[in-house]
Amino acid sequence: MDQPEAPTMIEMELGRLVLRDQSLDLPQYVYLREKNGQRSFPIMIGYPEAAEIQRVVMGVATERPMTHQLLFDAIDALGARLARVDICDLASNTFYAQLTLEDGSGATLATLDARPSDSIALAQRAHCPLFVSEPILEASRTDDSPDVLDGELD
Numbered sequence: 001m002d003q004p005e006a007p008t009m010i011e012m013e014l015g016r017l018v019l020r021d022q023s024l025d026l027p028q029y030v031y032l033r034e035k036n037g038q039r040s041f042p043i044m045i046g047y048p049e050a051a052e053i054q055r056v057v058m059g060v061a062t063e064r065p066m067t068h069q070l071l072f073d074a075i076d077a078l079g080a081r082l083a084r085v086d087i088c089d090l091a092s093n094t095f096y097a098q099l100t101l102e103d104g105s106g107a108t109l110a111t112l113d114a115r116p117s118d119s120i121a122l123a124q125r126a127h128c129p130l131f132v133s134e135p136i137l138e139a140s141r142t143d144d145s146p147d148v149l150d151g152e153l154d
Contacts, residue, residue, distance in 0.1 A: 009086060009131040011035040014124065017057070018042075019050055030120055032087075032132065033143075041132075041140035043087075043095055049117035056124040068121045075101060080109050082126040085119040090136045 015033035020026045028050035033040035052068045054060075065073060075082060080101045089096035097119040099112045114122075123130045 007133040007135050010037070010039075010134055010137050012087075012130045012132050012137075014053070014057070014120070014130075015040050017050060017053055019047075019054065021047075030117070032120075032130065034137070038143055039137055039141045040143045041137065042142060043116050043120075045117035045120075049115075049121050052121040053124055056121065068118065068125060072122060072125045079103060082122055082128050083108075084128055085114075085123040085130045087116050087119070087130075087132040087136060089133075090139060095136070 011034075012032040013035045015031035018029040018031070020028060026047075027044040028047055029042045030045050030050065030053060031040055031042050048067075052066060055062070055066075062069070072082070080103055082099060083102040083106075084100045086098045086100070087095055088098050095116040097114050097116040099114050099119055099122065101109045101112070103109050120130065
């Protein structure tokens with residue numbers, strides 16, 4: 001029996017981060033855009049993950065490690081590295097991601113299920129590539145339609 005062909009993975013980059021309020025009640029948005037391309041899409045995330053992404057992008061250090069820094073440091077202390085992040089599924093308006101950890105020789109040690117918001121925060125810290133499957137990008141893209149935030153802040 002033939003295995004279904006794996007979907008094409010498209011490399012993405014952080015397009016923008018929308019922090020609407022320092023409230024746990026309001027959704028925040030991270031926009032990913034196609035690296036070397038035009039397509040983009042938003043993911044609704046929580047404030048703690050948005051704040052971590054902002055800290056990494058702005059180069060702000062905390063006195064003590066926050067959760068994402070702690071996980072990043074633990075991966076390093078175990079002799080691994082975050083090699084890539086894949087946003088690999090979309091079901092019932094929920095995105096799913098995977099973290100790929102490698103050893104020093106490039107061998108895959110583990111593939112872990114993770115929330116996209118945590119995955120994006122870790123990818124920013126690790127400076128590793130971030131991918132999304134072609135079908136998810138096509139189903140979620142907003143670059144050819146009005147910005148989803150237009151009108152929400154009126």
